[in-house]
Amino acid sequence: MGTAKSWLLDDSPASRLQASLGRSYRMARMLMRNPLAVVGALILLTLLVTAAFAPWIAPYSPLGQDLGARLLPPSAAHWMGTDELGRDIFSRVVYGARITLMIVVLVAVIAAPLGLLIGAIAGYFGGWVDRLLMGLTDVFLSMPKLILALAFVAALGPGIENAIIAIAITSWPAYARIARAETLTFRNAEFIAATRLLGASHGRIIVRHVLPLCTSSMIVRVTLDMAGIILTAAGLGFLGLGAQPPLPEWGAMISRGRTFILDQWWVATMPGFAIIIVSLGFCFLGDGLRDVLDPKQGGKS
Template identity: 50%
Template sequence: MSAAPVQSQATIAVQPQRAAARGVRRVASACVLHPLVVGSAAVLVLLFAAGLLAPWLGLQSPTEINFADKLQPPSAAHWFGTGVLGHDLFAQVIYGARTSLLIGVGVVTISTFIGVPMGLVAGYAGGWLDSLLMRVSDVFLAFPPMLLPILMVALLGPGLENAMAAVAVSWFPWYARIARAAALGVKNENFITSARAFGAGHARILTRHVLPNCLTPIIVQASLDFGYAILATASLSFIGLGAQPPTLEWGLMIASGRSVFLEYWWTATFPGLAIFVTVLAANLLGDGVKDALDPKFTGRGS
């Protein structure tokens, strides 16, 4: 007679893991069937592959200086033309994909690793700790989106690593708020009470029971922020606070060609188009993931 309640509580305790596994499978299947996700993801994968395989693609050297060929228009020899020092711009854009895409991944990763644990702890603990952590995040939200990164890089010194860290620190509050909302929504549910009754510690409850409930909005937010991270860091590089020569980065390429842009349009146009295509693909991917997770699209509301 006493075994039934125990079995019932055990079943309740493992429900979040099973639901999370089903949710992951549902997300994957829905995204694969969504044309917007597939198309935008294909563009990003192609850019990633081109950047990673650049040394084996037979491209011209992106750092070779050739004053005899400087500022040449696009041609069969130089598909994107050449820069002010004779660099092949096509090779520079392909190699620059490595840096720019790494920026997107790095900024989103740092923001997530700072914001998600903070939000989970704040929502789960509540009380004065919740108020303290959220007030800390509000301090960062009080600054305009680009002002805080500019101030931080100005204090830390120009550089790609400092620019990435500055952008990530200014964005982590959004992930903290997402995680906090998920923690507030489930901390009083039966499966959390059952996990406590079985002796699960706070860390285990947060990682195994609460965290799966905020993965979906975090994935959507991260996919949307990926392109904006590239754009924000490129903006810092454009004003001299981000990547520094000889780093190959799209924002820095635009900055180096702006002085001759009116006469030699290709010097800044092709790096700018690379940023545009990447940001557009990332935004479409985020919108596609969001639509794919909509029960109206998937046809499966549970």
């Protein structure tokens, strides 16, 4: 064990693999020193396990109805009670983890690379390219994200696929701004000039050198934005524009449960707790990653 640790922490790594593993090991150690980051990581690990093993964790079908057991309070048979159609809320929350995870992953996969590329191009070329791309970015940033997402979903039509597209369209400008700011700090650096002198094209410089240098800040921002993505998706579901019944999406479950909030509080409260806990998990982990990946913050931790 000591030999492996010494190999990972070697100040003169013999290979790129050793350097990468050593950097990852140091980051993991710094992350473990942050209690809230550890809590966030555990929450997200629980979300991943719940989504992966939902059929084995959920005691009932998320769609099966039993009108004879409708609106039952939490008990040993139904840990979170039942809804107005007799469906087990715990089972629906468990299966809803899959929908939530799918939404945040797809939005991140679409929005983050798009914003990263636009911001890097704007920062690298500058001039009219920068003004054009940042002008478009400012148009999107000038409007509240949820309102803009509502407008896009209203145009595209209700549904989980359209909700994902709408949230992604409204999320990329923040990433573009970060990527542009990062690119401006090193676009005139000596290593960029040397690469250009070696005959590398603009596209190669952006893809091979600029984008990797912006990745750390992007990872932090994506992790912190996951909570906002979950809340936006839940808001769309609450308004009936996201996942459609009978899918067990947490926002839609809250919307259906608001009718019974005074007498059967558990119908809306349980999926609400799930949204709050998962959102906090992403916030805690994102804050810890910022301390680890941001050199300005890392020195303070």
